[in-house]
Amino acid sequence: MTTMQSVTFKNRTWDLAATLRLPEDFDAGKQYAAIICAHPISSCKEQTAGAIYGEALSKAGFITLAFDASTQGASGGEPRFSEDPATRVEDFRCAVDYLVTLPYVDEERIGVLGVCGGGAYAANVAMTEKRIKAVGTVVATNYGRMMRDGDTSPDAALKTLALIGKQRTAEARGADPLIVGYIPFANRGECERAGIKDVDMLQAIDYYLTPRGQQPGSPNKLRLTSAGAALGWDAFHLAEVLLTQPLHVVFGAVPGAFGSYADGQELYRRARSAHKTMQMVPGASHYDLYDQPEATGQALAQLVPFFQQHLGA
Template identity: 30%
Template sequence: MWDKIFPKSDKVIVERVSYRNRFGISVSADLYLPCNIDLSKKYPALVVGTPYGGVKEQGAGLYAQTMAERGFVAIAFDESYNGTSGGEPRRTSSPEIFTEDFSAGVDFLGTRPYVDRDRIGAIGICGSGGFSLKAAQVDQRIKAVATASMYDMSRVTRNGWMDGMTDDERRQALVVLGEQRWKDFENGLPEIPAGFPSTPQQTIPQELDPITSEFFEFYAMKRGHHPNAPAAFTLTSGMAFMNFPLLNYIETISPRPVLFIIGENAHSRYFSEDTYEQAAEPKELYIVPGARHIDLYDRTDMIPFDKLTDFFTKTLG
């Protein structure tokens, strides 16, 4: 049964796979192969991460399928504790383990007989853009990285939107999270806030702020809704993000290339613009005219797949 938000392509072969990361957690992924693949040859490959709160049946799968149509082997995976991947407690968000999940994808791809382990790249969408860059800072096997609508989840958690959180506000937030840890310990399970509705909605509530409204449009409406993606994590997950900078060694990815793709009208574009300035060459910032943040999740008329294909064809050889 096809359970994804995008149509199935007749140009690819899709297989559900799983593999363990170095923490022993089983990572669930969809493997996309070109339908004309010659298993006696070796191909370039891509690890594709989901938007923060999303699952492989949404944007990540669309990217992986499209890149497989263009001759790449690609996997789209669910982060540990989420989707159909393993890990307890459920819906935990961990910057370290989500970063590790990219390297685990490289482990898997690099041991396939039809993959050239010297030609493996990564694509990170939204929050996984930051995780893919974090992985590449230490995992030299990742030869090139592209991000789309990148979010630095550590920065936004620690500093608030547009870095507007004060030191006092941050301290108070940490006091609240500390209290929450006691509650979770006594209850035996971490508290998870309400996510987006479990069934697709017809309209966007008027009381939502513009950014939440945009995410509601994708996660809570027919456009991108998936039952495995409530886009909510345990409350105490925020402590790790406040204490775990994602992009503190961004310049060390060089001389491996990085491509940052952002929408012209994306509320999140400052993450990519700032990170682009901090990164070392070779690097490129590519702006999609008219696109918002979520448009690079699923809008095939806006996602620059030709640019991605050209980038990875050149950088992976």
């Protein structure tokens, strides 16, 4: 049986909350490969990254570390509910800093696995954090691209930036922060009555707003002003130059509005990695690869041997 420990580590002056999973028959006198497990945008460590992928990888013999992003979940940091790419990437570096202090972690065998936005962040940090030796992504979604392209109306990104500027001015003058929902609907029926039938949006409601995946650390809240940085960010920028680690990219065969189908293929195509593999899971949607046993089982059937090959078990 794997063992779970609640731990913290620092990013600048605040604590990040994390779950450290130790494999069966763990021996503190030995050294193990370790994998950082990164959650999706709006998610938390108790959901897919930790509970599904972190748990499975620990059962396969790896130490895993799933953490809540800065300003989110049980982690510290201000302003709350921000989704700032620079801070998120630094979270990963701090996770590596923490792992290399553990005597039972082999510093030459540290990998990363990210889901959705966490997958794109994982690829991005690996470009400049070479203590990470192998990268796995599941339905990697380039958050900057999604923020720019999610609204297809004319000049939507520019209009959003203008709105953010006005909101920052208001908050500088004393207004309350504007906290919005990533998912703007309370349930499926409300979404469908608005004429939206996209598989990703409907399944996001199922995952985040029902007992299927709902967790206190994932309250569907975004500080609007933090989106300004994301609108000018590209998770895959310079991948063809700097992303050199072994890479395994997983995405579902069912495309949706969040774009992981195309983003996964773009990441695979652009990565400089000499060893890179791509896996399209038949019949699987974006959210099937969060927690549905058939889809996640297929992903893990290739992710586990990938990490075993490049990190050892």
